[in-house]
Amino acid sequence: MTQQPCRQNIVSVQDLSKSYQRGAQTVPVLENITFEICEGEFLALMGPSGSGKSTLLNILAGIDKADSGTVTVGGVDISSLSETDLAQWRAVNVGFIFQFYNLMPVLTAYENVELPLLLTGLSRRERREHVETALAVVNLQDRMDHYPSQLSGGQQQRVAIARAVVTDPTILVADEPTGDLDRVSAEDVLGLMGRLNREFGKTIIMVTHDPRAAERAHLVRHLEKGVMSDSGR
Amino acid sequence: MAIPFSYSFRNLWTRRLTTVLTASGMALVVFVFAATLMLAAGLRKTLVETGSPDNVVVIRKASQSEVQSGVDRGQAAVIETQPEIAVGTDGRQLLAKEIVVLISLPKRGTDKPSNVVIRGVSVTSLALRPQVKLVEGHMPRPGSSEVIAGQSVAKRFKGGGIGETLRFGMRDWTVVGTFDAGTTGFSSEIWGDADQLMQAFRRPVYSSVIFRLRNRLEFPKVKERIEADPRLTVEAKRETQYYSDQSEMMATFLGIMGMTLTFIFSLGAVIGAMITMYAAVANRTAEIGTLRALGFRRRSIMIVFLLESLLLGLAGGLAGIFVSSFLQFLTISTVNWQTFSELAFSFTLTPDIIIQSLAFSLFMGLVGGVLPAFRAARMNIVEALRTS
Numbered sequence A: 001m002t003q004q005p006c007r008q009n010i011v012s013v014q015d016l017s018k019s020y021q022r023g024a025q026t027v028p029v030l031e032n033i034t035f036e037i038c039e040g041e042f043l044a045l046m047g048p049s050g051s052g053k054s055t056l057l058n059i060l061a062g063i064d065k066a067d068s069g070t071v072t073v074g075g076v077d078i079s080s081l082s083e084t085d086l087a088q089w090r091a092v093n094v095g096f097i098f099q100f101y102n103l104m105p106v107l108t109a110y111e112n113v114e115l116p117l118l119l120t121g122l123s124r125r126e127r128r129e130h131v132e133t134a135l136a137v138v139n140l141q142d143r144m145d146h147y148p149s150q151l152s153g154g155q156q157q158r159v160a161i162a163r164a165v166v167t168d169p170t171i172l173v174a175d176e177p178t179g180d181l182d183r184v185s186a187e188d189v190l191g192l193m194g195r196l197n198r199e200f201g202k203t204i205i206m207v208t209h210d211p212r213a214a215e216r217a218h219l220v221r222h223l224e225k226g227v228m229s230d231s232g233r
Numbered sequence B: 001m002a003i004p005f006s007y008s009f010r011n012l013w014t015r016r017l018t019t020v021l022t023a024s025g026m027a028l029v030v031f032v033f034a035a036t037l038m039l040a041a042g043l044r045k046t047l048v049e050t051g052s053p054d055n056v057v058v059i060r061k062a063s064q065s066e067v068q069s070g071v072d073r074g075q076a077a078v079i080e081t082q083p084e085i086a087v088g089t090d091g092r093q094l095l096a097k098e099i100v101v102l103i104s105l106p107k108r109g110t111d112k113p114s115n116v117v118i119r120g121v122s123v124t125s126l127a128l129r130p131q132v133k134l135v136e137g138h139m140p141r142p143g144s145s146e147v148i149a150g151q152s153v154a155k156r157f158k159g160g161g162i163g164e165t166l167r168f169g170m171r172d173w174t175v176v177g178t179f180d181a182g183t184t185g186f187s188s189e190i191w192g193d194a195d196q197l198m199q200a201f202r203r204p205v206y207s208s209v210i211f212r213l214r215n216r217l218e219f220p221k222v223k224e225r226i227e228a229d230p231r232l233t234v235e236a237k238r239e240t241q242y243y244s245d246q247s248e249m250m251a252t253f254l255g256i257m258g259m260t261l262t263f264i265f266s267l268g269a270v271i272g273a274m275i276t277m278y279a280a281v282a283n284r285t286a287e288i289g290t291l292r293a294l295g296f297r298r299r300s301i302m303i304v305f306l307l308e309s310l311l312l313g314l315a316g317g318l319a320g321i322f323v324s325s326f327l328q329f330l331t332i333s334t335v336n337w338q339t340f341s342e343l344a345f346s347f348t349l350t351p352d353i354i355i356q357s358l359a360f361s362l363f364m365g366l367v368g369g370v371l372p373a374f375r376a377a378r379m380n381i382v383e384a385l386r387t388s
């Protein structure tokens, strides 16, 4: 895999700190973290359990707030957005891929993928086109009327990926996307993510414990005791 | 755009057992609620239909019903001189001097006595009540110990059928006819000749004078004149008003009792709905976190759960109304508290009652759902997502 030159930073983190209060004790989780992510990057974030990977990812995705520092994504300083604006921003800019897929069990694959589009102004017809395209990318057009319970774990994760990309977001965030999958399904999902990155130029930030998953990324960063170390490959 | 309606609906469907149980609790309350209103409506309908807006009932001042009233022959004669009284085709005034006595008669089957209204009528009495029709036999002949019975009396009282004999006022009375008075209060009466009944009960005075107006708009005028006449100590009421006044106390009592029951039951149903909705919120914490992460606002989450709870209420309301509609086939007999006579009437379902019951069930759904929906909407995204 060849490393492309960085044209533009899509994510820029400055002096980010976050700590949790545990009783009377303050437990620092992230300490003065500063780094950038290039547009079109496929970044793997690794590190021991409890090192703050998920916390960092959640802050980049705009579902958690830092104590201090600035986070700029796609030119927007999200650390200064109000809750309502942040929700709106997420709907447009972030695609989520979760460890346990997090599909709505009562909605079909089609309806699950359509869900984020309900927050856009698209017409029903336009939504249908987008959903069908997204399901085609993950190769599940023939399963669109299936409910999550009628799909395998790998298929569910592919539906979740379709849901993440259907709005064409600025960044894709994935927390342990293969953590709940068998080897074959994991390969499948990783292959798909690699394709999204290569063919569609998606910027992906993936938290993982799995070295095989990290191999697919262009860049691996390690987080240890709240401090980020660079270890580009 | 909000989270689709089908998301709320299908979640209820997915946990059908809980949904059915919770909705059943609400249905029970709506049933009690609707039944109370239907009872009051039935009672009111029966009593109000008993009267006609063209008729005027004259009774002694401050006597709430004919049973307590007394109008002597002299006063009756004064009332007869009023010019507003209509005249029938036979040239006679459409006016009846009646006597109403309450007696106790044994019921069929049980032998248990119950109160019945005996009405002493004159020849014009039938003409004054178009809602009363003789269906069998003939009218009591003046000067005879003959009576006719309303269908409800004929059916439910011993000796009330045609050809049978009733004993009261120290005499035997032959039932020579049955009359149909629909759902009006007359169905629960026995009619006989006024003079014969006055003799039998040793009552020298009439209970009431009833007359038809030439023109119903003349009522205020005649009322004022009658009530101002120094020779009279009476009051004049439109017949419809007279009977609706009688239903008032009963309807109020039923209302208070029914609403108390409804209130107590509804606390249970609302708590039931609340528990169900809290459980739903707890079970779907990860889903809530996901929806929020995707960009749905707190308000959307709130609406989802309120909608679910409202649907629960609606289901309960529809079921409760459906079941209570069968009450219409039931005839209730109760004591008319004003006259202490038996009164037969049915539960009556009106469009108003349906609307009120549905509104009430939705209200219960709303009250039961509001706290759980609030909890769902207030969740922290990251913490909610961690529960998966």
Ligand SMILES: Nc1ncnc2c1ncn2[C@@H]1O[C@H](COP(=O)(O)OP(=O)(O)OP(=O)(O)O)[C@@H](O)[C@H]1O
Residues within 6 Å of the ligand: A020, A021, A022, A029, A047, A048, A049, A050, A051, A052, A053, A054, A055, A056
């Ligand atoms: N709400 C919270 N209250 C207190 N401490 C918290 C809270 N959330 C996270 N932490 C702590 O913050 C630290 C970082 O958590 P985080 O979930 O980011 O770790 P992680 O690197 O993703 O771990 P893992 O690999 O196990 O998922 C942990 O020590 C955790 O206990």
Ligand SMILES: [Mg+2]
Residues within 6 Å of the ligand: A053, A054, A055, A175
């Ligand atoms: Mg984690």
